[in-house]
Amino acid sequence: MMNQHTEHQRIVITGVGLTAPGAANLTDFRANLLAGKSGISTIDLRYMGVHPAGLCTFAETRYRKKRENSRGTRAGCIGVYCANEALVDAGVDFSEYDRAATGVYIGLTEHGTVETENEVYNVGQYANDVNYWTHHHNPRTVLNNPAGEITMNLGITGPHYAIGAACAAGNAALIQGVQMLRLGEVDLALCGGISECVGSFGIFASFRAQGALAEHEDPTKASRPFDLDRNGIVISEGGCVFTLERLDRALARGAKIYGEITGYGMNSDARDFVLPYGPRQRQCMEMALKRADLRPADVTILNAHATGTKQGDIEECNAIRETFAGCENTWINNTKSSIGHAMGAAGVLELAGNLPSFADNMVHPTINLDNLDPECALPGLVANIPQQLPQVDAILNNSFGMLGINSVVIVERFVAN
Amino acid sequence: MTREEIKDVILEIIADIDEEADFAQLDADAPLRDQLDLDSMDFLDIVMELRKRYKMQIPEEEYPQLATLTSCVNYLEPKLKDV
Numbered sequence: 123m124m125n126q127h128t129e130h131q132r133i134v135i136t137g138v139g140l141t142a143p144g145a146a147n148l149t150d151f152r153a154n155l156l157a158g159k160s161g162i163s164t165i166d167l168r169y170m171g172v173h174p175a176g177l178c179t180f181a182e183t184r185y186r187k188k189r190e191n192s193r194g195t196r197a198g199c200i201g202v203y204c205a206n207e208a209l210v211d212a213g214v215d216f217s218e219y220d221r222a223a224t225g226v227y228i229g230l231t232e233h234g235t236v237e238t239e240n241e242v243y244n245v246g247q248y249a250n251d252v253n254y255w256t257h258h259h260n261p262r263t264v265l266n267n268p269a270g271e272i273t274m275n276l277g278i279t280g281p282h283y284a285i286g287a288a289c290a291a292g293n294a295a296l297i298q299g300v301q302m303l304r305l306g307e308v309d310l311a312l313c314g315g316i317s318e319c320v321g322s323f324g325i326f327a328s329f330r331a332q333g334a335l336a337e338h339e340d341p342t343k344a345s346r347p348f349d350l351d352r353n354g355i356v357i358s359e360g361g362c363v364f365t366l367e368r369l370d371r372a373l374a375r376g377a378k379i380y381g382e383i384t385g386y387g388m389n390s391d392a393r394d395f396v397l398p399y400g401p402r403q404r405q406c407m408e409m410a411l412k413r414a415d416l417r418p419a420d421v422t423i424l425n426a427h428a429t430g431t432k433q434g435d436i437e438e439c440n441a442i443r444e445t446f447a448g449c450e451n452t453w454i455n456n457t458k459s460s461i462g463h464a465m466g467a468a469g470v471l472e473l474a475g476n477l478p479s480f481a482d483n484m485v486h487p488t489i490n491l492d493n494l495d496p497e498c499a500l501p502g503l504v505a506n507i508p509q510q511l512p513q514v515d516a517i518l519n520n521s522f523g524m525l526g527i528n529s530v531v532i533v534e535r536f537v538a539n
Numbered sequence: 540m541t542r543e544e545i546k547d548v549i550l551e552i553i554a555d556i557d558e559e560a561d562f563a564q565l566d567a568d569a570p571l572r573d574q575l576d577l578d579s580m581d582f583l584d585i586v587m588e589l590r591k592r593y594k595m596q597i598p599e600e601e602y603p604q605l606a607t608l609t610s611c612v613n614y615l616e617p618k619l620k621d622v
Contacts, residue, residue, distance in 0.1 A: 187559070188558060189556065189558065192556075253596065254587070254591065257580060257583045257584075257587070261580075
Protein backbone atom coordinates (compact mmCIF):
# COMPACT_ATOMS: atom_id res chain seq x y z
CA MET A 123 0.00 0.00 0.00
CA MET A 124 1.03 3.60 -0.49
CA ASN A 125 2.89 4.80 2.56
CA GLN A 126 1.12 7.57 4.44
CA HIS A 127 4.33 9.46 5.19
CA THR A 128 6.44 11.59 2.92
CA GLU A 129 9.98 10.40 2.28
CA HIS A 130 11.12 12.98 4.82
CA GLN A 131 8.98 11.31 7.48
CA ARG A 132 9.58 7.67 6.54
CA ILE A 133 12.22 6.12 8.79
CA VAL A 134 14.42 3.29 7.59
CA ILE A 135 17.00 1.00 9.14
CA THR A 136 20.26 1.26 7.23
CA GLY A 137 22.85 -0.34 9.49
CA VAL A 138 23.05 -3.06 12.12
CA GLY A 139 25.81 -3.63 14.67
CA LEU A 140 25.43 -6.34 17.25
CA THR A 141 26.94 -8.81 19.60
CA ALA A 142 24.82 -11.68 20.82
CA PRO A 143 25.57 -14.96 22.57
CA GLY A 144 27.28 -16.97 19.83
CA ALA A 145 27.64 -14.21 17.21
CA ALA A 146 29.31 -10.82 16.81
CA ASN A 147 27.70 -9.75 13.54
CA LEU A 148 24.34 -10.08 11.80
CA THR A 149 25.50 -12.68 9.26
CA ASP A 150 26.70 -15.12 11.92
CA PHE A 151 23.72 -14.36 14.13
CA ARG A 152 21.29 -15.13 11.32
CA ALA A 153 23.15 -18.32 10.41
CA ASN A 154 22.92 -19.53 14.03
CA LEU A 155 19.22 -18.73 14.23
CA LEU A 156 18.42 -20.54 10.98
CA ALA A 157 20.55 -23.51 12.04
CA GLY A 158 18.72 -23.69 15.37
CA LYS A 159 22.03 -23.26 17.15
CA SER A 160 21.92 -22.11 20.76
CA GLY A 161 24.38 -19.47 21.93
CA ILE A 162 23.89 -20.33 25.59
CA SER A 163 26.72 -21.56 27.79
CA THR A 164 27.28 -21.15 31.54
CA ILE A 165 28.66 -18.54 33.90
CA ASP A 166 30.25 -19.06 37.32
CA LEU A 167 29.16 -16.05 39.36
CA ARG A 168 30.18 -14.79 42.78
CA TYR A 169 27.80 -16.22 45.44
CA MET A 170 25.65 -17.89 42.76
CA GLY A 171 27.78 -20.68 41.33
CA VAL A 172 27.30 -22.05 37.81
CA HIS A 173 24.17 -21.19 35.85
CA PRO A 174 23.12 -21.13 32.20
CA ALA A 175 23.85 -17.74 30.65
CA GLY A 176 24.36 -16.08 27.29
CA LEU A 177 27.86 -14.61 26.99
CA CYS A 178 29.27 -12.53 24.14
CA THR A 179 32.64 -12.83 22.47
CA PHE A 180 33.54 -9.92 20.18
CA ALA A 181 36.49 -7.79 19.14
CA GLU A 182 36.53 -5.60 22.24
CA THR A 183 39.53 -3.57 21.12
CA ARG A 184 38.56 -3.12 17.45
CA TYR A 185 37.20 0.37 18.08
CA ARG A 186 38.55 1.27 21.52
CA LYS A 187 41.72 0.67 23.45
CA LYS A 188 41.91 -1.77 26.32
CA ARG A 189 42.58 1.21 28.56
CA GLU A 190 39.21 2.80 27.73
CA ASN A 191 37.50 -0.54 28.24
CA SER A 192 39.08 -0.75 31.70
CA ARG A 193 37.93 2.71 32.62
CA GLY A 194 34.41 2.26 31.26
CA THR A 195 31.78 -0.40 31.72
CA ARG A 196 31.03 -3.69 30.00
CA ALA A 197 27.85 -2.04 28.71
CA GLY A 198 29.94 0.82 27.30
CA CYS A 199 32.32 -1.63 25.67
CA ILE A 200 29.41 -3.51 24.06
CA GLY A 201 27.83 -0.23 23.00
CA VAL A 202 30.98 1.18 21.40
CA TYR A 203 31.45 -2.04 19.43
CA CYS A 204 27.83 -2.18 18.26
CA ALA A 205 27.62 1.51 17.35
CA ASN A 206 30.81 1.39 15.30
CA GLU A 207 29.74 -1.82 13.58
CA ALA A 208 26.37 -0.23 12.73
CA LEU A 209 28.02 2.83 11.20
CA VAL A 210 30.42 0.69 9.18
CA ASP A 211 27.53 -1.46 8.00
CA ALA A 212 25.52 1.64 7.08
CA GLY A 213 28.46 3.22 5.28
CA VAL A 214 28.16 6.35 7.42
CA ASP A 215 31.46 8.15 7.92
CA PHE A 216 30.00 11.52 8.93
CA SER A 217 30.86 13.15 5.63
CA GLU A 218 27.11 13.25 4.89
CA TYR A 219 25.85 13.60 8.44
CA ASP A 220 26.75 16.12 11.10
CA ARG A 221 27.89 14.65 14.40
CA ALA A 222 25.97 17.47 16.13
CA ALA A 223 22.76 16.31 14.43
CA THR A 224 23.25 12.68 15.44
CA GLY A 225 21.38 11.25 18.42
CA VAL A 226 22.31 8.21 20.49
CA TYR A 227 19.37 6.53 22.22
CA ILE A 228 20.17 3.40 24.17
CA GLY A 229 17.61 1.19 25.87
CA LEU A 230 18.60 -0.30 29.22
CA THR A 231 16.76 -2.62 31.54
CA GLU A 232 19.02 -1.45 34.35
CA HIS A 233 22.48 -0.03 34.65
CA GLY A 234 24.99 0.22 37.47
CA THR A 235 24.03 -2.98 39.23
CA VAL A 236 27.17 -4.80 38.11
CA GLU A 237 29.48 -1.90 38.98
CA THR A 238 27.87 -1.36 42.38
CA GLU A 239 28.06 -5.04 43.31
CA ASN A 240 31.71 -5.10 42.31
CA GLU A 241 32.55 -2.05 44.42
CA VAL A 242 30.69 -3.33 47.47
CA TYR A 243 32.70 -6.54 47.12
CA ASN A 244 35.89 -4.52 46.64
CA VAL A 245 35.51 -2.40 49.78
CA GLY A 246 34.66 -5.61 51.61
CA GLN A 247 38.25 -6.63 50.97
CA TYR A 248 39.32 -3.48 52.86
CA ALA A 249 37.10 -3.83 55.95
CA ASN A 250 34.41 -1.70 54.27
CA ASP A 251 36.63 1.37 54.33
CA VAL A 252 34.94 3.60 51.75
CA ASN A 253 38.25 5.31 51.02
CA TYR A 254 38.78 2.32 48.77
CA TRP A 255 35.56 2.98 46.82
CA THR A 256 36.52 3.86 43.26
CA HIS A 257 36.28 7.36 41.84
CA HIS A 258 35.07 5.67 38.65
CA HIS A 259 31.84 4.61 40.32
CA ASN A 260 29.67 7.61 39.40
CA PRO A 261 30.67 8.00 35.74
CA ARG A 262 30.30 4.25 35.34
CA THR A 263 26.87 4.06 36.90
CA VAL A 264 25.04 7.14 35.63
CA LEU A 265 22.23 5.89 33.47
CA ASN A 266 23.56 7.55 30.32
CA ASN A 267 26.88 5.71 30.70
CA PRO A 268 26.64 3.31 27.74
CA ALA A 269 25.23 5.97 25.40
CA GLY A 270 27.78 8.49 26.65
CA GLU A 271 30.67 6.12 26.10
CA ILE A 272 29.47 5.75 22.49
CA THR A 273 29.43 9.53 21.94
CA MET A 274 32.91 9.96 23.45
CA ASN A 275 34.29 7.21 21.25
CA LEU A 276 32.72 8.53 18.06
CA GLY A 277 32.91 12.27 18.75
CA ILE A 278 29.15 12.55 18.42
CA THR A 279 28.01 15.88 19.87
CA GLY A 280 24.26 15.49 19.44
CA PRO A 281 22.03 14.29 22.28
CA HIS A 282 22.61 10.99 24.04
CA TYR A 283 20.61 9.35 26.76
CA ALA A 284 19.27 6.10 28.06
CA ILE A 285 15.75 4.87 27.76
CA GLY A 286 14.86 2.90 30.87
CA ALA A 287 12.00 0.59 30.02
CA ALA A 288 12.86 -2.75 31.63
CA CYS A 289 12.95 -5.44 28.98
CA ALA A 290 10.96 -3.32 26.56
CA ALA A 291 13.85 -0.85 26.43
CA GLY A 292 15.38 -1.87 23.09
CA ASN A 293 12.12 -1.32 21.26
CA ALA A 294 11.54 1.87 23.24
CA ALA A 295 14.89 3.28 22.09
CA LEU A 296 14.01 2.51 18.48
CA ILE A 297 10.71 4.32 18.92
CA GLN A 298 12.55 7.28 20.44
CA GLY A 299 14.82 7.40 17.42
CA VAL A 300 11.90 7.34 15.01
CA GLN A 301 10.19 10.15 16.88
CA MET A 302 13.30 12.33 17.09
CA LEU A 303 13.95 11.89 13.37
CA ARG A 304 10.35 12.75 12.52
CA LEU A 305 10.50 15.80 14.77
CA GLY A 306 13.63 16.92 13.00
CA GLU A 307 15.63 16.94 16.24
CA VAL A 308 18.36 14.81 14.65
CA ASP A 309 19.25 13.63 11.14
CA LEU A 310 20.82 10.33 12.12
CA ALA A 311 19.86 8.17 15.08
CA LEU A 312 21.91 5.42 16.66
CA CYS A 313 19.30 3.43 18.50
CA GLY A 314 19.45 0.17 20.30
CA GLY A 315 19.75 -1.70 23.53
CA ILE A 316 22.52 -3.09 25.67
CA SER A 317 22.74 -5.48 28.58
CA GLU A 318 25.69 -6.35 30.79
CA CYS A 319 23.55 -7.97 33.47
CA VAL A 320 25.22 -11.40 33.37
CA GLY A 321 27.81 -9.74 35.63
CA SER A 322 25.30 -9.25 38.44
CA PHE A 323 24.72 -12.02 40.96
CA GLY A 324 21.80 -9.99 42.27
CA ILE A 325 19.88 -10.20 39.02
CA PHE A 326 20.34 -13.98 38.91
CA ALA A 327 19.45 -14.30 42.59
CA SER A 328 16.35 -12.16 42.23
CA PHE A 329 15.02 -14.20 39.31
CA ARG A 330 15.77 -17.37 41.25
CA ALA A 331 13.96 -16.02 44.33
CA GLN A 332 11.02 -15.31 42.05
CA GLY A 333 11.12 -18.90 40.73
CA ALA A 334 11.95 -17.57 37.29
CA LEU A 335 15.59 -18.57 36.69
CA ALA A 336 16.06 -21.33 34.14
CA GLU A 337 17.99 -24.45 35.09
CA HIS A 338 18.96 -27.34 32.83
CA GLU A 339 21.88 -29.75 32.86
CA ASP A 340 22.50 -28.85 29.21
CA PRO A 341 22.73 -25.02 29.04
CA THR A 342 21.80 -25.02 25.35
CA LYS A 343 18.45 -26.53 26.34
CA ALA A 344 17.76 -24.14 29.22
CA SER A 345 15.97 -21.42 27.23
CA ARG A 346 12.75 -23.07 26.06
CA PRO A 347 9.80 -20.68 25.71
CA PHE A 348 6.47 -22.37 24.96
CA ASP A 349 7.81 -25.78 26.04
CA LEU A 350 6.05 -27.61 28.88
CA ASP A 351 9.42 -28.25 30.54
CA ARG A 352 10.45 -24.59 30.64
CA ASN A 353 11.42 -23.36 34.06
CA GLY A 354 12.41 -19.73 33.65
CA ILE A 355 14.67 -17.14 32.07
CA VAL A 356 18.22 -17.58 30.79
CA ILE A 357 20.02 -14.29 31.44
CA SER A 358 22.19 -13.01 28.61
CA GLU A 359 24.41 -10.09 27.83
CA GLY A 360 24.43 -8.46 24.44
CA GLY A 361 23.86 -5.37 22.42
CA CYS A 362 22.45 -4.18 19.16
CA VAL A 363 22.53 -0.73 17.61
CA PHE A 364 20.70 0.31 14.45
CA THR A 365 21.32 3.36 12.33
CA LEU A 366 18.01 5.02 11.54
CA GLU A 367 17.67 7.65 8.84
CA ARG A 368 14.93 9.52 7.08
CA LEU A 369 14.20 7.85 3.78
CA ASP A 370 15.01 10.89 1.64
CA ARG A 371 18.51 11.18 3.10
CA ALA A 372 19.06 7.43 2.94
CA LEU A 373 18.04 7.31 -0.73
CA ALA A 374 20.14 10.37 -1.56
CA ARG A 375 23.29 8.69 -0.33
CA GLY A 376 22.39 5.33 -1.86
CA ALA A 377 22.14 3.54 1.48
CA LYS A 378 21.31 -0.12 1.83
CA ILE A 379 17.86 -0.35 3.42
CA TYR A 380 17.05 -3.25 5.72
CA GLY A 381 13.47 -2.23 6.29
CA GLU A 382 11.16 0.58 7.25
CA ILE A 383 9.78 1.16 10.74
CA THR A 384 6.12 1.80 10.01
CA GLY A 385 4.43 1.11 13.30
CA TYR A 386 4.99 1.15 16.99
CA GLY A 387 3.08 1.15 20.22
CA MET A 388 3.83 1.50 23.89
CA ASN A 389 1.54 1.28 26.87
CA SER A 390 1.45 0.29 30.54
CA ASP A 391 -0.39 -2.46 32.37
CA ALA A 392 -0.84 -0.28 35.47
CA ARG A 393 -1.32 -3.43 37.56
CA ASP A 394 1.65 -5.41 38.87
CA PHE A 395 5.39 -5.19 39.51
CA VAL A 396 6.28 -8.38 37.67
CA LEU A 397 3.27 -10.17 36.21
CA PRO A 398 2.49 -9.49 32.56
CA TYR A 399 -1.00 -8.72 31.35
CA GLY A 400 -2.16 -10.09 28.00
CA PRO A 401 -5.06 -7.74 27.33
CA ARG A 402 -2.75 -4.72 27.52
CA GLN A 403 -0.20 -6.47 25.33
CA ARG A 404 -2.97 -7.01 22.82
CA GLN A 405 -3.87 -3.32 22.91
CA CYS A 406 -0.23 -2.49 22.33
CA MET A 407 -0.01 -4.75 19.27
CA GLU A 408 -3.23 -3.22 17.93
CA MET A 409 -1.86 0.27 18.49
CA ALA A 410 1.23 -0.58 16.45
CA LEU A 411 -0.84 -2.18 13.68
CA LYS A 412 -3.08 0.87 13.49
CA ARG A 413 -0.11 3.20 13.28
CA ALA A 414 1.36 1.09 10.49
CA ASP A 415 -2.06 0.97 8.80
CA LEU A 416 -1.88 -2.82 8.71
CA ARG A 417 -4.37 -5.57 9.49
CA PRO A 418 -3.14 -8.44 11.68
CA ALA A 419 -3.14 -10.70 8.62
CA ASP A 420 -0.60 -8.39 6.95
CA VAL A 421 2.03 -9.40 9.51
CA THR A 422 4.28 -12.13 8.14
CA ILE A 423 6.47 -12.75 11.19
CA LEU A 424 5.63 -12.09 14.81
CA ASN A 425 8.62 -12.34 17.13
CA ALA A 426 7.22 -13.18 20.53
CA HIS A 427 8.69 -11.71 23.68
CA ALA A 428 8.13 -15.00 25.60
CA THR A 429 10.96 -15.55 28.07
CA GLY A 430 10.32 -19.11 29.21
CA THR A 431 8.23 -18.40 32.29
CA LYS A 432 4.97 -20.31 32.52
CA GLN A 433 2.66 -17.39 33.13
CA GLY A 434 4.43 -14.91 30.87
CA ASP A 435 4.43 -17.22 27.86
CA ILE A 436 0.76 -18.13 28.25
CA GLU A 437 -0.31 -14.53 28.78
CA GLU A 438 1.41 -13.41 25.57
CA CYS A 439 0.10 -16.41 23.63
CA ASN A 440 -3.43 -15.52 24.66
CA ALA A 441 -2.89 -11.96 23.46
CA ILE A 442 -1.45 -13.17 20.15
CA ARG A 443 -4.18 -15.80 19.70
CA GLU A 444 -6.88 -13.17 20.05
CA THR A 445 -5.23 -10.50 17.91
CA PHE A 446 -4.15 -12.84 15.14
CA ALA A 447 -7.10 -15.23 15.04
CA GLY A 448 -7.55 -16.56 11.53
CA CYS A 449 -4.27 -15.10 10.25
CA GLU A 450 -3.06 -18.15 8.37
CA ASN A 451 -0.05 -16.42 6.88
CA THR A 452 1.33 -15.00 10.10
CA TRP A 453 4.29 -17.00 11.44
CA ILE A 454 5.42 -16.81 15.03
CA ASN A 455 8.91 -17.35 16.38
CA ASN A 456 10.98 -16.66 19.46
CA THR A 457 14.61 -15.63 19.42
CA LYS A 458 15.18 -16.04 23.16
CA SER A 459 15.11 -19.80 22.69
CA SER A 460 18.47 -19.41 20.92
CA ILE A 461 20.12 -16.51 22.76
CA GLY A 462 18.34 -16.28 26.10
CA HIS A 463 16.96 -13.04 27.45
CA ALA A 464 19.28 -10.13 26.67
CA MET A 465 17.14 -7.77 28.74
CA GLY A 466 17.57 -4.20 27.43
CA ALA A 467 19.07 -5.57 24.24
CA ALA A 468 16.38 -8.22 23.76
CA GLY A 469 13.95 -6.22 21.64
CA VAL A 470 16.55 -4.95 19.19
CA LEU A 471 18.59 -8.16 19.00
CA GLU A 472 15.45 -10.15 18.29
CA LEU A 473 14.36 -7.68 15.64
CA ALA A 474 17.84 -7.80 14.09
CA GLY A 475 17.73 -11.59 14.00
CA ASN A 476 14.54 -11.42 11.95
CA LEU A 477 15.46 -8.50 9.65
CA PRO A 478 17.33 -10.69 7.11
CA SER A 479 14.04 -12.48 6.44
CA PHE A 480 13.15 -9.67 4.03
CA ALA A 481 16.07 -10.89 1.93
CA ASP A 482 16.10 -14.67 2.52
CA ASN A 483 12.33 -15.16 3.06
CA MET A 484 13.00 -17.56 5.92
CA VAL A 485 11.45 -17.53 9.37
CA HIS A 486 13.94 -18.66 11.97
CA PRO A 487 12.54 -21.23 14.36
CA THR A 488 11.83 -21.31 18.06
CA ILE A 489 14.19 -24.02 19.28
CA ASN A 490 14.01 -26.40 22.24
CA LEU A 491 10.35 -27.06 21.55
CA ASP A 492 10.33 -30.73 22.47
CA ASN A 493 7.08 -30.81 24.37
CA LEU A 494 4.85 -27.93 23.33
CA ASP A 495 2.66 -26.49 26.07
CA PRO A 496 -0.90 -26.82 24.70
CA GLU A 497 -1.62 -23.33 26.06
CA CYS A 498 1.16 -22.00 23.80
CA ALA A 499 0.16 -23.98 20.72
CA LEU A 500 -0.35 -21.02 18.43
CA PRO A 501 -1.17 -21.62 14.81
CA GLY A 502 1.83 -20.51 12.79
CA LEU A 503 4.38 -21.23 15.53
CA VAL A 504 7.63 -22.10 13.76
CA ALA A 505 9.11 -24.92 15.81
CA ASN A 506 12.68 -26.22 15.64
CA ILE A 507 13.16 -25.93 11.86
CA PRO A 508 13.01 -22.76 9.76
CA GLN A 509 10.02 -21.97 7.59
CA GLN A 510 10.58 -20.94 3.96
CA LEU A 511 8.07 -18.41 2.67
CA PRO A 512 7.44 -16.89 -0.75
CA GLN A 513 7.92 -13.40 0.69
CA VAL A 514 8.18 -11.62 4.02
CA ASP A 515 6.43 -8.25 4.10
CA ALA A 516 6.11 -7.26 7.74
CA ILE A 517 7.73 -8.18 11.06
CA LEU A 518 6.03 -7.39 14.35
CA ASN A 519 8.37 -7.41 17.33
CA ASN A 520 6.99 -7.76 20.86
CA SER A 521 8.99 -6.66 23.88
CA PHE A 522 7.53 -6.40 27.36
CA GLY A 523 8.98 -5.59 30.76
CA MET A 524 8.56 -5.41 34.50
CA LEU A 525 6.29 -2.82 36.04
CA GLY A 526 3.98 -3.56 33.14
CA ILE A 527 5.62 -1.81 30.20
CA ASN A 528 4.76 -3.04 26.73
CA SER A 529 6.34 -2.13 23.42
CA VAL A 530 5.71 -3.27 19.88
CA VAL A 531 7.63 -2.29 16.76
CA ILE A 532 6.60 -3.11 13.20
CA VAL A 533 9.15 -3.16 10.40
CA GLU A 534 8.07 -3.58 6.81
CA ARG A 535 9.89 -4.61 3.68
CA PHE A 536 11.05 -1.39 2.07
CA VAL A 537 9.00 -0.46 -0.98
CA ALA A 538 9.64 2.86 -2.70
CA ASN A 539 6.60 5.02 -3.36
CA MET B 540 62.17 1.00 49.62
CA THR B 541 64.93 2.71 47.74
CA ARG B 542 64.33 5.73 45.53
CA GLU B 543 64.88 3.50 42.51
CA GLU B 544 62.31 0.98 43.76
CA ILE B 545 59.76 3.73 44.39
CA LYS B 546 60.31 5.06 40.88
CA ASP B 547 59.73 1.56 39.48
CA VAL B 548 56.51 1.23 41.46
CA ILE B 549 55.17 4.51 40.05
CA LEU B 550 56.03 3.53 36.50
CA GLU B 551 54.51 0.08 37.04
CA ILE B 552 51.24 1.63 38.26
CA ILE B 553 51.16 3.97 35.26
CA ALA B 554 51.86 1.05 32.92
CA ASP B 555 48.92 -0.82 34.45
CA ILE B 556 46.70 2.17 33.68
CA ASP B 557 48.04 2.66 30.15
CA GLU B 558 49.85 -0.28 28.63
CA GLU B 559 50.96 1.95 25.77
CA ALA B 560 52.72 4.46 28.04
CA ASP B 561 56.21 5.17 26.73
CA PHE B 562 58.77 6.00 29.39
CA ALA B 563 61.82 6.15 27.08
CA GLN B 564 61.87 9.94 26.82
CA LEU B 565 60.35 10.68 30.22
CA ASP B 566 61.81 13.75 31.95
CA ALA B 567 61.71 12.92 35.67
CA ASP B 568 61.53 16.60 36.58
CA ALA B 569 58.69 17.59 34.25
CA PRO B 570 54.99 17.00 35.06
CA LEU B 571 53.92 13.42 34.28
CA ARG B 572 50.58 14.57 32.86
CA ASP B 573 52.30 16.79 30.30
CA GLN B 574 54.34 13.89 29.00
CA LEU B 575 52.03 10.91 29.29
CA ASP B 576 48.43 10.41 28.27
CA LEU B 577 47.10 10.79 31.80
CA ASP B 578 44.07 12.73 32.97
CA SER B 579 42.67 13.53 36.40
CA MET B 580 40.89 10.17 36.70
CA ASP B 581 44.12 8.35 35.87
CA PHE B 582 45.89 10.39 38.50
CA LEU B 583 43.28 9.30 41.05
CA ASP B 584 43.91 5.71 39.92
CA ILE B 585 47.56 6.17 40.93
CA VAL B 586 46.53 7.52 44.33
CA MET B 587 44.09 4.62 44.82
CA GLU B 588 46.68 2.04 43.85
CA LEU B 589 49.17 3.47 46.36
CA ARG B 590 46.43 3.34 49.00
CA LYS B 591 45.65 -0.30 48.19
CA ARG B 592 49.28 -1.42 48.07
CA TYR B 593 50.67 0.47 51.07
CA LYS B 594 47.56 1.51 53.09
CA MET B 595 48.72 5.05 52.40
CA GLN B 596 46.26 7.94 52.72
CA ILE B 597 47.35 10.88 50.60
CA PRO B 598 45.45 14.11 51.47
CA GLU B 599 44.11 15.98 48.45
CA GLU B 600 46.16 19.09 49.28
CA GLU B 601 49.30 17.01 48.84
CA TYR B 602 48.40 15.74 45.35
CA PRO B 603 50.58 18.46 43.70
CA GLN B 604 53.59 16.76 45.25
CA LEU B 605 52.94 13.82 42.93
CA ALA B 606 53.24 15.94 39.78
CA THR B 607 56.62 14.74 38.53
CA LEU B 608 58.40 11.42 38.86
CA THR B 609 61.10 13.02 41.01
CA SER B 610 58.58 14.79 43.25
CA CYS B 611 56.68 11.49 43.62
CA VAL B 612 59.84 9.79 44.81
CA ASN B 613 60.65 12.68 47.15
CA TYR B 614 57.17 12.60 48.62
CA LEU B 615 56.91 8.82 48.94
CA GLU B 616 60.44 8.08 50.13
CA PRO B 617 59.84 8.83 53.84
CA LYS B 618 56.42 7.16 53.75
CA LEU B 619 57.83 3.97 52.23
CA LYS B 620 61.15 3.83 54.03
CA ASP B 621 60.09 0.81 56.11
CA VAL B 622 58.38 -1.06 53.31
